[in-house]
Amino acid sequence: MDKRYKLALVGATGVVGEVARKVLEEKKLPISEYVFFSSCRSAGKKLTFMEKEYIVRELKEDSFDEGFDFAIFSAGGDTSKKFAPIAASKGCIVVDNSSAWRMDENVPLIVPEVNSSEIKNHKGIIANPNCSTIQAVVPLKVLDNKYKIKRIVYSTYQAVSGAGIKGINDLVYGNDEGYKLQKFPYPIINNCLPHIDVFLDNGYTKEEEKMINETRKILNRPDLKITATTVRVPVMNSHSEAINVEFENNFELDELINELKNAKGIVVQDDIKRDVYPLAINATGHDEVFVGRIRRDFSVDYGINMWVVADNLRKGAASNAIQIVEELIKKDSLTK
Numbered sequence: 001m002d003k004r005y006k007l008a009l010v011g012a013t014g015v016v017g018e019v020a021r022k023v024l025e026e027k028k029l030p031i032s033e034y035v036f037f038s039s040c041r042s043a044g045k046k047l048t049f050m051e052k053e054y055i056v057r058e059l060k061e062d063s064f065d066e067g068f069d070f071a072i073f074s075a076g077g078d079t080s081k082k083f084a085p086i087a088a089s090k091g092c093i094v095v096d097n098s099s100a101w102r103m104d105e106n107v108p109l110i111v112p113e114v115n116s117s118e119i120k121n122h123k124g125i126i127a128n129p130n131c132s133t134i135q136a137v138v139p140l141k142v143l144d145n146k147y148k149i150k151r152i153v154y155s156t157y158q159a160v161s162g163a164g165i166k167g168i169n170d171l172v173y174g175n176d177e178g179y180k181l182q183k184f185p186y187p188i189i190n191n192c193l194p195h196i197d198v199f200l201d202n203g204y205t206k207e208e209e210k211m212i213n214e215t216r217k218i219l220n221r222p223d224l225k226i227t228a229t230t231v232r233v234p235v236m237n238s239h240s241e242a243i244n245v246e247f248e249n250n251f252e253l254d255e256l257i258n259e260l261k262n263a264k265g266i267v268v269q270d271d272i273k274r275d276v277y278p279l280a281i282n283a284t285g286h287d288e289v290f291v292g293r294i295r296r297d298f299s300v301d302y303g304i305n306m307w308v309v310a311d312n313l314r315k316g317a318a319s320n321a322i323q324i325v326e327e328l329i330k331k332d333s334l335t336k
């Protein structure tokens with residue numbers, strides 16, 4: 001009989017956790033046992049999953065003693081910092097959605113379409129990149145392979161769901177009388193906030209720094225010139241990004257578009273004569289990265305602009321993490 005696995009979902013009651021449960025139901029992986037963890041706040045809560053009822057358990061230091069094959073963590077950086085090494089020390093492979101381990105040189109930072117071959121280098125922890133980085137590197141890797149990227153300029157338009165349940169509440173209830181903002185420093189309704197995560201001494205935000213550093217690590221281009229402005233917008237779900245890319249080599253635009261069309265995980269939606277381009281409302285619920293408005297940047301020798309949209313809770317978090325688990329299962333079955 002084929003091997004069946006045991007998986008822990010840490011942060012199962014959060015926004016990413018909820019989508020992860022949905023994606024796990026859709027994927028039907030060879031997993032025979034699931035355990036859902038949260039903090040003490042949601043412990044005891046009942047969840048229906050694959051038509052069965054589960055009681056959420058409080059995550060504790062001995063939670064991994066019972067033996068797990070995999071754990072997906074979506075419970076914030078502090079929880080990952082403390083509990084991912086404990087899980088890994090008990091033989092469980094952790095796929096971590098937080099930023100805690102992403103830049104650790106012993107931790108592979110994985111987007112399966114881009115660098116799945118690096119999964120094998122893990123020492124118990126694998127990091128899932130930042131949501132805005134994941135959707136960017138899927139098309140950028142294709143273009144880097146073919147034309148060698150010289151410089152990237154990111155401008156993002158990020159949905160409130162990327163800020164978890166508190167961010168969603170600020171959009172949904174922000175106009176209610178007496179409502180006190182839970183996540184953002186200013187109202188998000190009718191507003192754009194050029195401020196995601198904390199400000200750093202160099203004037204950038206941590207989100208901008210994450211996009212720059214994580215892109216370099218995933219593309220394995222440590223010296224690549226990248227700059228970023230990340231902005232929170234009043235959109236419920238799916239991040240949109242205007243990406244300007246300059247190449248070392250010349251290209252034919254038709255050929256470049258075909259490279260993207262033929263790549264795994266990308267859907268090109270680009271027909272301006274019929275007003276066709278990627279939209280957040282259409283990307284939500286899908287795992288692909290949608291690319292459009294692909295056009296030459298006439299201000300440089302070899303460059304383009306493109307508009308890249310993806311569901312930040314699916315491809316940007318839950319689905320990417322579950323794809324990594326799928327790859328681990330595939331590799332495990334090959335070694336049997």
Ligand SMILES: NC(=O)c1ccc[n+]([C@@H]2O[C@H](COP(=O)([O-])OP(=O)(O)OC[C@H]3O[C@@H](n4cnc5c(N)ncnc54)[C@H](OP(=O)(O)O)[C@@H]3O)[C@@H](O)[C@H]2O)c1
Nearest residue numbers: 011013014015016038039042074075076098162164165317
């Ligand atoms: N939202 C996105 O688009 C996105 C994308 C990529 C990565 N991420 C990352 O994924 C993580 C979760 O984000 P989210 O948006 O789902 O946040 P969220 O909606 O606030 O959910 C947080 C989850 O973590 C749990 N949790 C908090 N402290 C815990 C602890 N000490 N022990 C165990 N569980 C604990 C919460 O449990 P309770 O119910 O008990 O509070 C809840 O299940 C974060 O690290 C975030 O950076 C989010």
